[in-house]
Amino acid sequence: MSGTHAHTVAYVRDTMLPEQAPPASEVGPIGWMRHNLFSTWVNTGMTLLAVAAIYYVLAGVLPWIFQSVWNADSLTECREIMMETWGSTHGHACWGVIKERWLQLLFGFYPPHLYWRPILALVLLLAALSPVLFSDRVSSKMLILTAAYPFLMPFLMWGGTIWGPLSAALGFVIGYLIIKHGSEKLGELGAMIAGVVAAVIWWFVLAGPVTDALSSALPIGIEAVQSRQFGGFMLAIMLGVVAIGVSLPIGVVLALGRQSDLIIVKYICVGFIEFVRGVPLITLLFVASLLLNIFLPPGTNFDIILRVMIMMTLFSAAYMAEVIRGGLAALPRGQYEGADSLGLNYWQAQRLIIMPQALKISIPGIVSTFIGIFKDTTLVSIIGLFDVIGLASAIRADTAWNGIYWELFAFIAALFFVVCFSMSRYSMYLERRLKTDHR
Amino acid sequence: MKKSVILGAMTFAGLAAGAASAGTLDDVKARGKLNCGVTTGLVGFAAPNANGEWEGFDVAVCRAVAAAVLGDSTAVEFVPTTGKTRFTALASGEIDMLARNTTWTFSRDVDLKFEFTGINYYDGQGFMVPKELGVSSAKELDGATVCIQTGTTTELNLADFFRSNNISYEPVPIETNAEAQQQYLAGACDVYTTDASGLAATRATFDDPSAHVLLPEIISKEPLGPLVRHGDNEWGDVVRWSLNALIAAEELGITSANLNDMAAGTDNPEINRLLGTEGTLGEMLGLSADWAKNAIAAGGNYGEIFAKNIGEDTPIGLARGLNAQWTEGGLLYAPPFR
């Protein structure tokens, strides 16, 4: 073909031209900007608007953050320094308050020489969660720590004798042993009932005297800290962790109850879930601070932090139940049918087939519930607890810092942002990972 | 049938529990700590410092009671309460006494069943306005926007005042003093109203205090004092006389500086009775003989506490005014220790 053409056409190029560089306006930063910022008139307008907005915000905020006073013991001193340095007290932050109070904002009134305990509790929490959250990277032997953590954490935070948490743990061990070894004699159901009854008897009747006897005989323990001394950001983390941790089993029970065929059980569960989800958290906190003592037998007196923990737990249990219900609903019908065809009974099926999968699907939902609860802990400042926001008001009631405003809120907002943002990023990572698992 | 038995048993247990916790004084002694309700933070009256220790005028009352009962002014658990939670906390026994600048009113005393054990600060609701507004009387405030701190008697007094003077206003209710202060300084309201002591304390921390004036009208009586539950008179007496001891100490010239000398015995029989070198006043209260000495040692006499926390040398700079001793034209008048 080419041969015949060669005769008729005067000139044919027989080598490829080298690729030309694309026009300068299409590559590099300029090309990128043309494509991503100025592709149409509308886009150009939006870009200019956005740049103006960014400039406006940064021009206001950056000087305030960086042209600021760190070394001052009171607002008055701050203002004097500002007048000397910049000739005006406006537009400059007074970070002296954070410098003086940051430990208080983080730990509340927790005794300073015991700060290692909440820090250790937090580190252990991350370690205990790692086999669940990063199951692909961490050995499952760490699960022992996960099981021990619910008893370790109260011991570290509240201190006192070590026998309290140990005897609480013993209740679970007793129940477990009876269920495991008693099923041959008593039958599965009988063993389960016997186990639960034995554990309850242990906790409510025997544990108290035994703990007292042991702690007087062998006084092993660390300095006790009253829950009234919890505060600041630590309180928010505590409330969030306790509420989510305790509400997880309750949420599982509620979710199962809601899906159950037993009509009365179902309606009790639905009633509880819908009631709690239908009212704002602040009303539940009012119950904790004003009414809980009225509902309990006369003379019982929990301190307010425990009462708030109880109500926050009930609150998160309802949300948790819905998350887990979502996980249950997402399981293919075949899993249930498969369990039935293997001849597993209800509890076996739940324990071996349904729950492991449903809980795994629910983890992103649980994490976002946690973020929600964690942010909602700020509401306890309204009932007079000293979380970060409550402490901020208390600090502003100090004669030295009365009148300070933005610095405290900026610090608090930054704290929350860092923690919640990293958790939500983690949750996204998890969702992506779970998605690939399904393929 | 079975249920009613269980309920009956529970009721009985409940009554027994209620009876067991009858004596607050014994409870406090057994516990070794006094649970004292304070505000979540009010300049000069109660606020935690950087070390987490509470300071302030109301706090000093708690410390004095703790010192009188337990001999240790640091044996106090401070329980921060809000305007909503304070009465419930006291009624439920969560706190033993409330020293949270609470106004003594009829309904709180009679209907809510509390016992006010005295008055540690005579206050009244006042108004603060920017000087440039050119207002010299609260009656010129027709149509003004007024910032009020909610959860107190303040909003009721305000409504009554404007109603009786037949002028209108626009209330801006705000939860905390700090927010109200920010709103007032930003000009979101023309007037800020709360207790006069609070106004003075707030104004003292302004960038330019001289640009704001307090109006002459004081529209309410706000006798602020510590309170306890109805029906436990022994405990009520302890709190009442601890406060009276502080007031009497100032009148009698007992200060933290000369306390130890005076406690060694003086020519004045009332001082001797108060400090326990004569008579059995402490025993009558169920306390040790040096109870009043301990109470005074905790933070000095009333005058010293006032001067240290809210007096004219502090940034808050309150004058004694009504809170001077009766001998100096004030209202403080401790009954005799006899």
Add this chain to the structure above:
Amino acid sequence: MSTLTDPPKEQFRLSMLLYDTRYRSATIQVIAMFGFMLLAAWLINNTIINLNTLGKPVSFGFLGETAGYDINQRLLDYDNQDTHLRAAFLGLLNTLVIAFMGCVAATIVGVLVGVLRLSSNWLVARIMTVYVEMFRNIPVLLWIVLIFAIVTESTPHPKVYRGVETGAVVVTNRGTYLPEPLFSRSLGDVHLFGSSSLRFDISLDLIAILVVLGLSIFASIKIRQRADRIQEVTGVRPRTWHTRAAVLILPLLSLLIALGFHLGYPELKGFNFQGGTHLRNSLLALWLALSLYTAAFIAEIVRAGILAISKGQTEAASALGLRPNKTMSLVILPQALRVIIPPLISNYLNLTKNSSLAIAVGYMDITGTLGGITMNQTGRELECVLMLMLVYLAISLTISAVMNWYNEAVKLKER
């Protein structure tokens, strides 16, 4: 028991209650029921004993007492001599107002931001991401307080308008004043419920306007249906927009003229502006904070909803010759809505519940009146908190019922 042990065919043993699956569920249910009732009885019994000890038996009589405090932002007439019940009722209306305004604004902002996050403009998409992350990761209470302070600090004091000609809308640091509709030949009001605490005035002008508007819209729909029929029969669609516009506008216009409609502008008198509709800063700040906060969540939902529609749908629509606008409204949106609506409902519920944080800025919603000042003044914690919970529960259940009904309506109808 003896009657039960008699059945002729099968001997009933007590253990069958546990081991026979026919009876087991009944056993469990009876135990659950019994346990639940025991718990309830225990709580109620405790409550009664405790309240008797406190000397505060449950009574709702306080609702009829004089409230004694004022409410600034209100829809109906009220003064401090009205009852606590009236104050609670006004608080409830305020809650509904903020919830409604918040849901509408949050939806608009949320959809806008959700779409803009998918924008091809890199900068805009990034800014929207920053906005979403900022709002989602900082507690709403903090946002409410901060936005309240920002709104107050960034708006001018009324005094700067002294001697200045102000327009229809005035923005001050006490709130924003909008022109208010006035009728010089008003028809008056209907007074419902006499002079009780729930008295409710409805303007007859408003009713008249709504009736006329309703009739006009009905007529307009009829005209369109007629046009549809003609188009089906003849294939030619008659031009109807001018008649429809006339039907919509003319009756309303003549009614407004007949009623003597005019706008009342705010005027600076004394300390403040008078006249006009006053949206106080507390309302504006709460509205902004709640809607911006919730919008961040809605934006994510909308984005996920749009991304959930496969690209094939858009391509198929283009292949059918639909224009981009029609593709959006006929193909993408109806499908995306199905994904969007269920989480949207829970966000509306969250917004409504979060509106109880109004106390942080002093907006007198039901938490501020019934659960705030009324509770403080009367010391009736149990009654107030109980009523508060029931009110929120009723609102939540109503919203979810309405939205679920809507969800059913747009759900994929599988046959």
